Amino acid sequence: MNKIWLMFAMIIVGGCYSFRGVNISPDVKTISIHFIDNKAALIEPTLSQTFTEALKTKFQQGTNLSMTDNDGDMDISGSITNYAVTPISASGNQTASMNRLTISVNINFINQKNEKQNWTSTFSRYADFESSQSLSAVQQSLISQIDDQLTEDIFNKAVVNW
Numbered sequence: 001m002n003k004i005w006l007m008f009a010m011i012i013v014g015g016c017y018s019f020r021g022v023n024i025s026p027d028v029k030t031i032s033i034h035f036i037d038n039k040a041a042l043i044e045p046t047l048s049q050t051f052t053e054a055l056k057t058k059f060q061q062g063t064n065l066s067m068t069d070n071d072g073d074m075d076i077s078g079s080i081t082n083y084a085v086t087p088i089s090a091s092g093n094q095t096a097s098m099n100r101l102t103i104s105v106n107i108n109f110i111n112q113k114n115e116k117q118n119w120t121s122t123f124s125r126y127a128d129f130e131s132s133q134s135l136s137a138v139q140q141s142l143i144s145q146i147d148d149q150l151t152e153d154i155f156n157k158a159v160v161n162w
Helices: 002-014 047-062 135-159
Strands: 017-019 022-024 030-033 074-090 096-111 119-130
Antiparallel strands (some): 096 119
């Protein structure tokens, strides 16, 4: 019970609530996360859906904001701008021994309650895999790993106040 009172006091004194490092003004109640379109040259058909859902899940689990389709106090939109596989290291016979899957997203963040917090940024993450493995064999695992990293980066920029 003392923890609840301490948390309540922190909200009143601080003017913002803090939830696992999150710093959001108490007048911000909702968030809209729009479908993140895939505009990369190389298209992975399910990437937009999986990334959008990962981003929604991150904000639902990391904040107490209510998700709304439109007109949220916070609004996130954007697009996937790069999905590429490149060789990163050569073996003795000049063939690639490792490949890298890179995903980049351009995100627009709007805080309707405080426009000074609005931003547009590009985030990029990658995961490496052995060239002896086919992309199709490791793709879903790599995408999941990269999605986790990208959503963490976006979440931190949007609502974590270091």
